[in-house]
Amino acid sequence: MPSNFHLDAVPIRLQACGKSWEGGGRALEPLDLAIRGGETIVFLGPSGCGKTTTLRIIAGLESPDPGGRVFFGEEDVTELPIERRNVGMVFQSYALFPNMTVIENVAYGLKVRGVPRVERAARAEEMLEMVKLGEFAGRRIDQLSGGQRQRVALARALVVRPRVLLLDEPLTALDAKLRDGLRLEIDRLLRQLGITAVYVTHDQGEAMALGDRIVVMAEGRIAQVGTPREIYYRPANAFVAEFVGTMNRLSGEARNGRMRLGPGFGVALASLPWSGPDGAQEFLVRPEDIDLAEEGGHFDARVAASVFLGDRTRLVVETEGGQPLTVDAPGRADFARGQSVALRLDPNRLLTLPA
Amino acid sequence: MSLRDASSLLPPLRRGGRGRVRSGGRDLPLLAGMIAPAAAVFGAFFLLPLARLFAIGGGGAEGWAAYATILTDAGHRDGLIATVLLSAAVTAATLAASTVAGLFLVRHRFPGHALLVAMLTFPLAFPGVVVGFMVIMLAGRQGLLGTITQALFGGKLVFAYSMAGLFLGYLYFSIPRVILTVMAAAEKLDPRLEEAARSLGATRAQLVAHVILPALKPALLSAGALCFATAMGAFGTAFTLATRINVLPMIIYTEFTLQANLATAAALSLVLGLVTWAVLAAARSFAGSSVAAAG
Structure with missing residues (x-):
């Protein structure tokens, strides 16, 4: 594998890029976003949130509403159609040319650029080796598995040395096992090449694993931009808190360095020390941040449901005051419905949303 | 180990295995x-x-030599050549026009779209005689084009009764047959394929040559075959227009009804069928490998 194969890290800037549909209605509210050179940025959100529209605006497949501008480095590419933007695209449906062999697919971008046949073949083969499909060069597309097809699509997109690689749900069509393998492969490639990459997915696991930064989107707007850890542990708003991972929302109040949870917990829960903002009315806590206590629990709850997930057991419990909570217990722990458990909260692991 | 190797390790499910019925x-x-x-x-x-x-x-007076008249009789031979050339030209023109129009109609929606598609397929029901009559009204001696050119240039443009008139008439009834097939195939094109090609820098012409036409190829082949065969055997239009030229169906008709030469008519019919079949088989095998790959 050639270690000198490295691509330019081009920063991308979106400036007031919105998109309205012809029949009225907005797919995307005007947004500003700076993507750093060489960064892998993941657009994450439910369907219809505008993530694919944003990707297509960067690609040049859609143009932003008047006033919106797209910059690749210092160059304003807003008016350039996709065929002159030099971007690499990878689609959920692979979009390989069925009338061409694997190597012809990979070499296609070089062919339309007029690269001489010999050089074309050499570069395409080098790229195929890079995605570990060297021996498949002469195969027809319908002789490949889904994972192999997507690797061919990656090679085809990268061989022309694009300024940015755009991936639209590339793993969604694959089954779970293949998905993990290819995700690692894509991660390795992106790191190795140093290319700026924009990745669209609705799968938060993929987003966390691949993204240097994640852009969480909802209803045509950016809900939050941050590293995976920031998104997970410091959600900027209720949508991000709900959408990424699982989150318990507890009402209560914080005053004078103490906090107390609301009526849902019954009377047993004493106030705890609190170093967060004064006056908070709502606290968030991840299932893995609620601990099962052997003794000295903060409150008791009854098991309403227990789901064994292998690496952990996910419980849905109900407090005495009727507040439902999702709690993660070790995988080996077994629970019966109706069983009583004692739970502890660490106030340092409680989150609050910015007011 | 491939899947096929693996399956050979398993005991056969039942005689014949894998659900295939062996005719024991x-x-x-x-x-x-x-x-x-x-x-x-x-x-x-x-x-x-x-x-x-x-x-x-x-079984006629000439015996089996009747089959040879297609080559020995100049009239028959020229008729056959004219029919094949005309049919090939009509097929090529029909495919070209239908592909352009069909792609456009699939990709653009505009007021009156449905009406236009319906109108394009309207001539499907016309008998060949009606099509011939319409060509006469357009390019015949009293036709529209003749009247206009008479007024403008002082000379009448009349081509209804020539090869050009036949070509126009055949084109007219061929396009509706082909355009529906092309539209159905075009609707199934994956737009991502084109986007992928464009992202790689393909121009419009390259897109058409490398992505769209290969994807449409199976549909174009079958529609083209149907179009060619129909043109080879078309009679009504030829009957109305072909006063000066002979296409094979007209020759057959003449031999059969006017000269009561049953043997020649029968021989020419079989030849017409065989030639059509041979041309189609050649076209299919010529394009065959790439069709399989696109399959």
Whole structure:
């Protein structure tokens, strides 16, 4: 594998890029976003949130509403159609040319650029080796598995040395096992090449694993931009808190360095020390941040449901005051419905949303 | 280990394995019984008439030499060549026009779209005679084009009764047959394929040549075959227009009705069928490998 194969890290800037549909209605509210050179940025959100529209605006497949501008480095590419933007695209449906062999697919971008046949073949083969499909060069597309097809699509997109690689749900069509393998492969490639990459997915696991930064989107707007850890542990708003991972929302109040949870917990829960903002009315806590206590629990709850997930057991419990909570217990722990458990909260692991 | 290797390690599920029915000796009478009705119909209405036609072709005054007249008789030979050339030209023009129009109609929605598609397919129901009549009204001696050119240039443009008139008439009834097939295929094109090609820098022309046409190829081949065969055998339009030129169906008609030369008519019919079939087979094998790959 050639270690000198490295691509330019081009920063991308979106400036007031919105998109309205012809029949009225907005797919995307005007947004500003700076993507750093060489960064892998993941657009994450439910369907219809505008993530694919944003990707297509960067690609040049859609143009932003008047006033919106797209910059690749210092160059304003807003008016350039996709065929002159030099971007690499990878689609959920692979979009390989069925009338061409694997190597012809990979070499296609070089062919339309007029690269001489010999050089074309050499570069395409080098790229195929890079995605570990060297021996498949002469195969027809319908002789490949889904994972192999997507690797061919990656090679085809990268061989022309694009300024940015755009991936639209590339793993969604694959089954779970293949998905993990290819995700690692894509991660390795992106790191190795140093290319700026924009990745669209609705799968938060993929987003966390691949993204240097994640852009969480909802209803045509950016809900939050941050590293995976920031998104997970410091959600900027209720949508991000709900959408990424699982989150318990507890009402209560914080005053004078103490906090107390609301009526849902019954009377047993004493106030705890609190170093967060004064006056908070709502606290968030991840299932893995609620601990099962052997003794000295903060409150008791009854098991309403227990789901064994292998690496952990996910419980849905109900407090005495009727507040439902999702709690993660070790995988080996077994629970019966109706069983009583004692739970502890660490106030340092409680989150609050910015007011 | 490939899947096929792996499956060979498993015990066969049952005789024949993998659900495929092997016609062992025991099944044969049953299968023969089941196919008998279809075979009877096939024999009665296809094989027997063809055999009879073949026999009649050889049963005339000239004997089996009737089959050779397609080459020896200048009129017949020229008629055959004219028919093949005309049909090929009509097929090429029809495919070109239908592909452009069909792609456009699939990709653009505008007021009146549905009406236009309906109108394009309207001539499907016209008998060939009506199509011929319409060509006469357009380019005949009293036709629209003649009147206009008379007024403008002082000379009448009349081509209804020539090869050009036949070509126009054939084109007119061929396009509706082909355009629907093209539109159905074009709707199934994956737009991502084109986006992928464009992202790689393909121009419009390259997109058409490398992505769209290969994807449409199976549909174009089958529609083209149908179009060619229809043009080879078209009679009504030729009957109305072909006063000065002879296409093979007209020759057959003349031999049959006017000269009561049954043997020649039968021989020419079979030749017409065979030539059409041979041209289509050649076209299919020429394009065959790439069709399989696109399959």
